[in-house]
Amino acid sequence: MIIAELTITPLGEGTSVSKFVKEAFKAIRATGLKIELTPMSTVVEASSIDDIFRAVKLGEEAMLKLGAKRIIIDIKIDHRLDKDATMESKKRAVMEE
């Protein structure tokens, strides 16, 4: 699987942006992809980079609909081909003694 960490931030909408982040999170969740909300981003697990990019665009569109005029998007993708890494296996590999 391909795992990505997404942060979508509206600039110019005050210091509190949770109204925007909430709508973007809902749009990403609605894709049906496996996701995990963290205090700094949303982690997404997908079978293709296109699915990741589609989720990002849906998240951004949700913010644009709320009137955002400038959006900063941060995406970090971990694409592993030699092993089927998942969100769970990556965390387990760090936590296992």
Add this chain to the structure above:
Amino acid sequence: MIIAELTITPLGEGTSVSKFVKEAFKAIRATGLKIELTPMSTVVEASSIDDIFRAVKLGEEAMLKLGAKRIIIDIKIDHRLDKDATMESKKRAVMEE
């Protein structure tokens, strides 16, 4: 509080780096700061940026001790002064209906 998302990656140690990430995670956890492991990073909550940077250096040192010869560090810091944001309050603000 100041919240930071840290990813420390050794380059040149093969495709599987969990041995290194595990030691860095342990070093960061030993700081006693509140932390959360995600599939892509470790989120840390601290009262100063110096505490964040100290945790990063401890994590990197743990990898250097294992012999890493090149390390990529990604840090994203959310420093909010108008409200005492925490890891929990940031997630709650997104999850609340």
Add this chain to the structure above:
Amino acid sequence: MIIAELTITPLGEGTSVSKFVKEAFKAIRATGLKIELTPMSTVVEASSIDDIFRAVKLGEEAMLKLGAKRIIIDIKIDHRLDKDATMESKKRAVMEE
């Protein structure tokens, strides 16, 4: 315009990855988009997020062709709708006295 900062890094190919980065850079340059190489990334200017994502995929494919088995992609996108920002206008705004 939409401006993006791209860093594509192969994991597991030794500490020196310039052979991979060079091929990815050539593939991104071949898109014809306006680009700027920095010591840490390639900055790209495009009229749509799809163009940015297409350039990223071409860069990654170039590394996959060289045999990379794990690839970390970092993308930071600045999408401004209230003003036509360009790579030059963003730098000028910072450098102007």
Add this chain to the structure above:
Amino acid sequence: MIIAELTITPLGEGTSVSKFVKEAFKAIRATGLKIELTPMSTVVEASSIDDIFRAVKLGEEAMLKLGAKRIIIDIKIDHRLDKDATMESKKRAVMEE
């Protein structure tokens, strides 16, 4: 040398933040470290991670002085021990045919 890519963004100061970025850039430049402005960040070359972190704090302080109430800091550090990489050598390695 250690090379880092820094982006310091004030949240809540409108869509145009160049007034803040300019002051942060000046503060980082005043450290005397070798720097390069890109359309998305400032790249810094230093002999220690402490120098990088000091530059980041000076940049943030410049924005706080202007009244910023929430600041997002992105730092990507490339720390190579097996070779003395510089900003120039990294770019040359990609551009050389």
